[in-house]
Amino acid sequence: MWKNLTHLCSGDLLTQQVWKPGKKLKNTLMNSWTWMSSRRLAHNEIVEVTTPVLITWNDGNYTLCGDFRPLNNYTKADRYPIPRIPHALEKLEKAKYKTKMDCMKGFHQNGVKPNSINLLRIICHMGIYEYTRMPFGIKNAPAHFQRMMETLFQDEILEGWMVVYIDDIIIYSETLEDHVKYIDRVLSQCTPINLKISLKKCNFGEQELLALGNKVSGLSLAVYQNKVAAILQRPVPINIKEIQSFLGFSSYYRNHNKHFAHMTSSLYKLCSKDVVFEITKERRDAYERIKYELTNAPMLILPDFELPFKLYIDAACSQGLGAALHQRQIVDGEPREGLICYISRQLKDSEAK
Structure with missing residues (x-):
């Protein structure tokens, strides 16, 4: 209740x-x-x-x-804490088979x-x-639903083959035999409490899965371009609400953008009530560049916490700081260095002096 x-x-x-x-x-x-x-x-x-x-x-x-x-x-x-999406997706790093289930009209249940x-x-x-x-x-609806789901599937989550994000259930495994067993176990848990699953929103036993706004395939993580397509059709924002909506969406994929903080600095200034809302050439160019980066975002790899990491740091920019987290993994029998994420932020006034 x-x-x-x-x-x-x-x-x-x-x-x-x-x-x-x-x-x-x-x-x-x-x-x-x-x-x-x-x-x-x-x-x-x-x-x-x-x-x-x-x-x-x-x-x-x-x-x-x-x-x-x-x-x-x-x-x-x-x-009650809602899981961070990057942390949830990290758990899929060695999974060959993945299933996503969606609770039908979740909150209404x-x-x-x-x-x-x-x-x-x-x-x-x-x-x-x-x-x-x-x-x-x-x-409080999201927090309450998250608590309910984590209580219901506590054992499954602790055993390390299931992730719950509000009304989304993700099951992952290395073998098909285990995967079928896990799916059956989850559905058996849903039946006694009449928790309904939307079959049309389910994907069973996929090796490439669209989950939580990302495309997960093997060890890689890519921007879901169907989500991005709607943003690309939008005209330049004309008020604070529209610029906040755009920045909120693009920030979701900031780990794919090497210079996100620098690119968005002029647009974030428009969110302040003390600044006159004006789309200058600089801001228009920044808006278009961010859209371009969304459609050409690099593919990320999921981290393997048993292997060492490499951190490349960039502090040369006078407006912000940046870093790139890499890792060398074995892919198709060969060692390859891949990008896990980009990190960036603007400098504070006291830091820029």
Whole structure:
């Protein structure tokens, strides 16, 4: 059950007006409500606390969620740690077979405590509904789901053949025989608690796997170009929100970019309220260069912690520091030195003097 809400100062602070959806989104909204109501995920209610509904675009599909930002401001944070993606992917370094499973509508599979339901109400042109299952957009939902999954699969994770990242399950092994056994064991764990898996989002026994925004193949790690394609079509940002979105996405792949800190320095300055938002030629060139680097990013290798590392350091730039972590590994019977990651950061004002 979801919990950890703080007491609210006033219900009026959480009462908001309905947002009118565009014509093409009305059918999506109606279909979503029909689907949720039929599965008792939400039902109509007369209430005082309301939250506008949002419809977001994700991987070619619309996702329904509430704008719970006011509620989140009054919610005590659950500090349960979410794994860092690079650390999760490092565990796949010697795996020949990989499987990815996705929990179907992950958060909706979790119940909500009765004393929290009255705060999970969303309003739209069709009326007011309250969630009876954990919705998307709630501050503590990822931490709670991560805790639940790690508790459920504690033994499997400790045995060293499974990674859980919120609602994504990754199984890895060196032999096909073990792999089939592991998959069967995970599915057997899901059945008693009715944890549903989305088969259309599963990949079983792959040697090359798209996972957590990366393409993992053998010992290599590459940028997932389908993710990058959408960014390449975007025009130059015209406000702080758009520049923050672009920098957030490109930062996810900063380990592939040798000069990321230097390239983004002029763009990060635009995120400051003290700076006039102006796309100069320097900033436009930086924007285009970052997009180019995303499409031509070098392939990384996964580290082998039983082998020595090489660290190349670059402190010659007056604006930042950089480093490259390499390792010599045996690939196809031959020793080869490969790049594990690039690291860079800007110099602080006191360091640049």
